[in-house]
Amino acid sequence: MAVSKGLKDYQDRVAGEKRAAVMDAAITLFLSDGYDRVSLEAVAKAAGVSSATVYKHFPTKADLFGGIMARLWENEATGEGGVPPAGDPRAGLLQIGRDYAALLQRQQTLDLYRVIIAEAPRFPELGQELHERGKKPYLDRLRVYLIGEIEAGLLSIDDIPLAKRQFLGMINDVVFWPRLLIVGLEVTPEETEKVVAAAVETFMAAYAAR
Amino acid sequence: MAVSKGLKDYQDRVAGEKRAAVMDAAITLFLSDGYDRVSLEAVAKAAGVSSATVYKHFPTKADLFGGIMARLWENEATGEGGVPPAGDPRAGLLQIGRDYAALLQRQQTLDLYRVIIAEAPRFPELGQELHERGKKPYLDRLRVYLIGEIEAGLLSIDDIPLAKRQFLGMINDVVFWPRLLIVGLEVTPEETEKVVAAAVETFMAAYAAR
DNA sequence: GTCTATAATTGGATAGAC
């Protein structure tokens, strides 16, 4: 009994390790090559297992792909930074804008968006989920923050959802969007900082309470 | 002689028609399914020719894909509308913003961006070209227009390239970007108009000459 | 659970007849 229990534990541990290895390999490959160009044999090879093992853990390629994306989002720190204190709109907007820009600057964010955009017609729930997990945390943070500043009498905003998107859009469209089309395009930290600061100024010009 | 010349003309005409049919079929398929999921046999079938004929006109699948994208851009009317006259910044910005939003609203624009973003790592020149052909005409139009209004003393802008991107970014991020992730998401004409108008107001708050 | 070996299908690309 003790022996067979020990054996089972061992098998479970190995299975867990192999499963993790498969997922790690799949993440790397899917993010760099896209869904269609990745064969499960390539995943198996990169993970150091046989393709049959891959199929034991993930019935189909689509299941593997879907499982992986969920795991990637777990790793993403979404609520990082929290909501800045009210009282200084420029400072608060700068902080949120910088955090957002930092997320957009990561290579993994770029690869992830590229793959999900490509597969959105075939995996609609993944596109939906990336939108929720990627952008919404910042939209939510921004909403709470803006309401605070409005209550403090420092900002005056009619349509808050629209104002939020304007702010993030001014950043997004320079720092992230072009890099999806032009591979290898670099945006320097200085440029990023300039863009965020300019977004804050334009936003304040429109929405500062008079 | 006359006969063989007539025969050659006939063959040329047929070849041209088949070539056009192949390109039409390929456009439809590539835009809806993406590069990898389209087989050349499917293209041949949809075009009503054999796969060997496809290969006579386009040596490789990549050649076919590249040839098609170039043709799509020819069809796009890029400079439409021209530069609005200076004198009324709100009116001019509204016009350019509406034209831009209209381009972004087309299904074909969405499909094209999706496919090119997905293949940008493998076809870097296509991503570059889409950026030039898609966004740049509006950036150029906007630049010329803004300079006119600045010279007329109605706007005051330090960093024109940045201001341009802010304006288009405020539109783009609401009207286009989310639709790449959330398939089937509709943006109504009313919403679009509201977003464009709001972008104009925010822009004016920041850049109107005092 | 994991592996080796392989089945079954499909894809890109070509040879040769007309």
Add this chain to the structure above:
DNA sequence: GTCTATCCAATTATAGAC
């Protein structure tokens, strides 16, 4: 130029031994 028929490589997925 176009077609039929086909080659060859790669891919998803499974069967059966350990």
